[in-house]
Amino acid sequence: MSSRELVVLGTSSAVPTKSRNHNGYLLRWDGFGVLFDPGEGTQRQMVRAGVSAHDVNAICLTHFHGDHCLGVPGVVQRIARDRVAHPVSAVFPRSGTEYWRRLRHATLFNDTQVIAERPVAGDVQEVAADGAPFTLTARRLCHSVESYGYRIEEPGGITMLPDRLAAYGIAGPLVGRLQREGRVTAPGGRTVTLEECGVPRPGQKVAFVMDTRLCDAIKPLADGADLLVIESTFLDADAGPAEEYGHLTARQAGRIAADAGVRRLVLTHFSERYGAEDEPRFAEEAAAAYAGDIVTARDLVRVPVPSRHRPGSAARP
Structure with missing residues (x-):
């Protein structure tokens, strides 16, 4: 049975708080x-969340501000210590290669050879993540340093319809052959195609958009996403500082989700200037533009990727 979910390890921005760790999302x-x-603190948050180094097949960094990367040394060393044997792709902005290597080799430890560097550059790049069952695309955003957003997208497929298979007399090994080859000869002698026995199944999509002000790259990252994880560092009253420092507000995040036809919106990366009493306002401001499912992320929660069944539009006029 498939399992697709976001495990939230940290939700603060530049400064961690008593209730929010620095960023981290598995x-x-x-x-x-x-x-x-x-x-910072991601290794411990992984333990608290019940996930291990063996659960990590790729590490993706959006940029090299500390709240997005200071946990790299601990994660890398845990991968080595726990003898993770599978390849682990390390994806990061090529312009920050010096910082990556400082983090990667921050202290003495018995090193691992499983980590393969996959630096990204330019406005858009498809990334070769070892063993990934989806495509991974990076797009350059607009922050105070070079920053990238990521889009995960699986290929579309066909959902088999049992009643149609039965009508054509296709069962047992013939079903697998039909899926592999696209057509089979039914017991009655008729050639039956895959399209006659199924309906198109769209591939699922997840977008991850961290530190950025509004820019053209966000729409193709978020377009049609089943799950959009996006920074909402500020409330709308602080839209000025958001623009100045290269961040988004919760209202802007909601508008992005509505315009892109997103199915589930996860707000995160909250400024430490806001207290617990302000938390409901993030979802309220996003909901002013977006009528879909909104999750105000908290540390250690798990957010399922919505199933492939698609309800009606979530955008508000």
């Missing part, structure tokens, strides 16, 4: 794990 996708932006 996307679990049918046994393949992508760890986004491991900030």
Whole structure:
């Protein structure tokens, strides 16, 4: 059975708080794990969340501000200590290669050879993540330093319809052959195609958008996403500082989700200037633009990727 969920390890921005760790997000996708932006304390948060170094197949950094990468040394050393044997792709902005290597080799330890560097550059790049059952695309955002957003997208497929298979007399090994080859000869002698026995199944999509002000790259990252994980550092009253420092507000995040036809919106990366009493306002401001499912992320929660069944539009006029 497939399991696709976001394990939230940290939700603060530049400064951690008593209730919010620095960033950290593990996307679990049918046994393949992508760890986004491991900030300081991520290794411990993984333990608290019940996930291990063996669950990590790729590490994706959006940029090299500390709240998005200071957990790299601990995660890398845990991968080595726990003798993770599978390849682990390390994806990061090429312009920050010097910082990656400082983090990667921050202290003495018995090193591991399983980590393969996959630096990204330019406005858009498809990334070769070892063993990934989906495509991983990076797009350059607009922050005070070079920053990238990521989009995960699996290929579309066909959902088999049992009644149609039965009508054509296709059963047992013939079903697998039909799926592999696209056509089979039915017991009655008729050639039956895959399209006659199934309906198109769209591939699922997840977008991860961290530190950025509004820019053109966000829409293709978020377009049609089943799950959008996006920074909402500020409330709308602080839209000025958000623009100045290269961040988004919760209202802007909601508008992005509505315009892109997102199915589930996860707000995160909250400024430490806001207290617990302000938390409901993030969802309220996002909901002013977006009528879909909104999750105000908290440390250690798990957010399922919505199933492939698609309800009506979530955008408000």
